[in-house]
Amino acid sequence: MFHKEGQKIILISFLLTAGVALAAHFYVETELLRILLQVAALIFLVLILQFFRNPRRLVNPVFDQILSPVDGKVVVIEEVEEKEYFKDRRLQVSIFMSPINVHVTRYPISGVVTYSKYHPGKYLVAWHPKSSEENERTTVVIRTPKFGEVMYRQIAGALARRIVNYAEEGDQVNQGEDAGFIKFGSRVDLLLPLNSQIAVQLKQKAKGAKTCIAHLPDSMDES
The missing domain is CATH 1.20.5 (Single alpha-helices involved in coiled-coils or other helix-helix interfaces)
Incomplete structure (x- = not known):
């Protein structure tokens, strides 16, 4: 497919x-x-x-887990100051996609899109520390029943010159559904509430719509 x-x-x-x-x-x-x-x-x-392969990923949506939006490797896990929308401290998890990864972007959680914006910018290598703020990118925020608002960014890299984003403000979206596409090597950042429990480690390989990136405190014990 x-x-x-x-x-x-x-x-x-x-x-x-x-x-x-x-x-x-x-x-x-x-x-x-x-x-x-x-x-x-x-x-x-x-x-x-x-x-351009697009493997089918069947998902049973869960509201207390953030699933990886893309296939790739976890390259950043840190607390940062988010300046565009929240304007407060957030946990950032960044996933780098090489040219051989599946490049479909999938919604990491179900909810309502409250913010969706495209930013023109540079084409620094995707792992550059300033790529989150200076590269061409799209920012999407989803309001969820349990996590509150969750942000993800599609970030262009040195080769990626076209970002496709399907999210529009007001859309009701479902976890695991197709949210867009980034052509060639690139990166996706997740910006999560500080009380999120990170479930991955640096350099771990993540699979879109399959790997749990974060969950609410104690939610894994209850499931």
Whole structure:
């Protein structure tokens, strides 16, 4: 299953791959070079298909857990001053996506979207400390029944030049549903209430709509 954001690129990639393969077959006389060109075109197509894959993730929504919005590696867990919306201290968990990760963004929790804003900006490498505030990004806040308001940011990296965000203010969203897409390597930040119990560790691999990032105090013991 492939993401709808990749449909145009996948089609173009199929045509390019077919064109290179046919051109090599008819116009390249050296057998080794012909094979190399055809293999290279096929590898290019496989990489494009792999990048835009959208595996189905079935979720039974829970209101006392924040699930990872993306596939990737946890690179930041720290208390920060959130300056855009809350203007107070929050727990930040950042997940870095390499080009080989699934790049679908999924809603980390169910609720109502109370804030959704796009910010143009720079294209610093996604793990740069200032990328959260200076890079191109979108900020989304969801009001939840138990956590209060939870924020996540899609952040462009050095290669990611297009962020797709489906969240609109007033939307009722469900945990695990498709929330957008970031093309090529990038990062997502979660900004959570200070009483959140972080359930992941630095360098841990997270899986979108599967890995619990944080939960309310004692909620894991009650479940």
